[in-house]
Each structure stands twice: as structure tokens, then as C-alpha cells.
Amino acid sequence: MELQQLLYFQHVAHSENMTRSASDLHISQPSLSKVIRVLEQELGVLLFDRRGRKIALNEKGRLFLRRVETVLNELKEARSELQAQDKEVKGTLHFYFDVASSVIPDVIRSFRLLYPEVTFELDQHYGAPSSPRFDLCVTSMPVGLRGTEKVDLLKEELLLAVPLDNPLAVQSSIRLDQIADEGLICLRKGNSLRELADALCKTAGFVPKISFESDDPATVRGLIRAGQGIALVPSLTWPGTFDETIKLLKLENPNRFRTIELHWKKDHPLGLAAQTFRLFLIDYFSKLPHNL
Numbered sequence: 001m002e003l004q005q006l007l008y009f010q011h012v013a014h015s016e017n018m019t020r021s022a023s024d025l026h027i028s029q030p031s032l033s034k035v036i037r038v039l040e041q042e043l044g045v046l047l048f049d050r051r052g053r054k055i056a057l058n059e060k061g062r063l064f065l066r067r068v069e070t071v072l073n074e075l076k077e078a079r080s081e082l083q084a085q086d087k088e089v090k091g092t093l094h095f096y097f098d099v100a101s102s103v104i105p106d107v108i109r110s111f112r113l114l115y116p117e118v119t120f121e122l123d124q125h126y127g128a129p130s131s132p133r134f135d136l137c138v139t140s141m142p143v144g145l146r147g148t149e150k151v152d153l154l155k156e157e158l159l160l161a162v163p164l165d166n167p168l169a170v171q172s173s174i175r176l177d178q179i180a181d182e183g184l185i186c187l188r189k190g191n192s193l194r195e196l197a198d199a200l201c202k203t204a205g206f207v208p209k210i211s212f213e214s215d216d217p218a219t220v221r222g223l224i225r226a227g228q229g230i231a232l233v234p235s236l237t238w239p240g241t242f243d244e245t246i247k248l249l250k251l252e253n254p255n256r257f258r259t260i261e262l263h264w265k266k267d268h269p270l271g272l273a274a275q276t277f278r279l280f281l282i283d284y285f286s287k288l289p290h291n292l
Helices: 003-015 018-025 029-043 059-084 104-114 192-203 217-225 272-286
Strands: 048-051 054-057 091-097 118-123 136-139 148-163 183-187 209-214 231-234 246-251 257-265
Touching (some): 003 018, 003 029, 003 059, 018 029, 104 118, 136 272, 148 272, 183 217, 192 231, 192 257, 209 217, 257 272
Parallel strands (some): 091 136
Antiparallel strands (some): 048 054, 148 231, 148 246, 148 257
8 A cells, every 4th residue: 555545545435526636637537547446455444435537435434534534634634754864943823822820931031941933923812713813722711712723731620719718718629509608719700710700600500799800810800819709720730829828629510620732723833933832831731741
């Protein structure tokens, strides 16, 4: 079985028209038909149903096509990686993120220690971009982005942060309905963490009472440290937020997790710098402590 056979098969499988494929591939139709027949003989199965001059990919053909496209994509990626070996990692990355704002600066710092010629244009607006202009996007918005591929970077638990002088601090875990009358410190609506917090409270049967609301995660973290209320907080991506004056309580609610995703656009081939940063992000988040 040769690579050219697989490429010819892929084209015919998508077109289901031998004449059109032969023209596109610059090969005679009899020669292309012979390639497909030889391939079927090697596999010992028919890949197409033939009705007169018409062909249609059958179930075995669809199964084989999925495997072939996986192989061809791997070969394409391998070729790109080999060609990139001698290229310098540099350029400007358009990077959107609406989550993990305490972690991302250290990610960028660590990356630029290795690749100082890479610069960043950062976009940090809340809410999934309706017309995304980014190379890479880190988000935990529940509504997926259209036209992108993604990989999960991290699944993290939400905890309840309470000052030690709050009566709730004697507990090690808590049900959300127990805080229905408590004032919450929150990010503004549109932020993915706020959307998740509202959804959790709704599931628990109440609308949260908001005592402080801000569009700046750093302000929210400062208010928590200042003991101005309680807050639902991420367990991993707000490092250094809490000291001995704050007690972190486990939530007893089942949907207390969020998933942080890395997206890139399907129709926008990534440059070497973006490819390298994508791999770096995946590796960095995989090494965070207690990644669930």
C-alpha cells in the first residue's frame, strides 16, 4: 500500500465521481479506476458500491477513509514539524483569554525566557468573542466558539472562600443553599466564573445576594483578602490569593467544576510561534498541582 494510493482514494471518496477525481488529479480515468481496484484487492474488501457508472462510498469505505485521513494528517503534521526545526520562533501572537488571569502572566514570562523574539497582543474582554480575532484563545465559557478546534487544558474545582471570623469557617465543606443569605463578592456578569457561580446558585434554588461586584479579578481577590465577604473561587488558577485569614471550604454540590479550554481557528493555519506556544500552554497547565 503506497501513499499515492491513499491520496487518490481520499479524493475519490470525497467526490464519489471517478471522472471528476481523475481530472482533478491529472490522471486518466482508467488508471485511477485501476488504483482503486488494486487497493480494494489489497484490503480484501470493496470500498465503494458500484451502480453502473456511479460509485458511492460504502460503510467499509467510510471506516477506511477515517483511518486514511488520520494517517495523512499525521504525515502533514510531521512534515510541518520537520520543516520548522530550522526556523526561528519569533513574531507576534494574538492571544485572547478570559480566565486564569493570575496564571497567564507567568505562562507568558516563562515562554519568553525560551523565545524572547515572540511578542503578544493580548485581549482580555469578558464573554466569548463573536468574531474572534486570535491565534489562540483560553476560555471556560460554557458556549463553544464556532469554527475552532480545542483541547481541554484543565479541570478545576470551585471552592468557597470565607474569612476566619465568619461563622461558616468552622465547617470543612458546605452546601450552596447554606449561603443563600450571605453577601457574595463576584465578578460582573459576562465573566465565565460569574456565569458558573450564578448557575450553581440557581441549581441550589436561590439567586445570590451580591455585596461587591467588579470587572477586575484582582479587585475581587483583594476584597476577599480584606475579609469583606465570601466568594466562589477557583482552586488552581488564583494562586497566592489566600492567606491564613481565609478558610477554603469544599462545595458539596456535584457540578462544582469548570473546564478551561484552549481554542484555535480551523481555517487559520498557525505559524511556528503559535504552534510552539500552544504546546507550551498544554504542557504548563498539565503540570499545575492537583490538576483534576
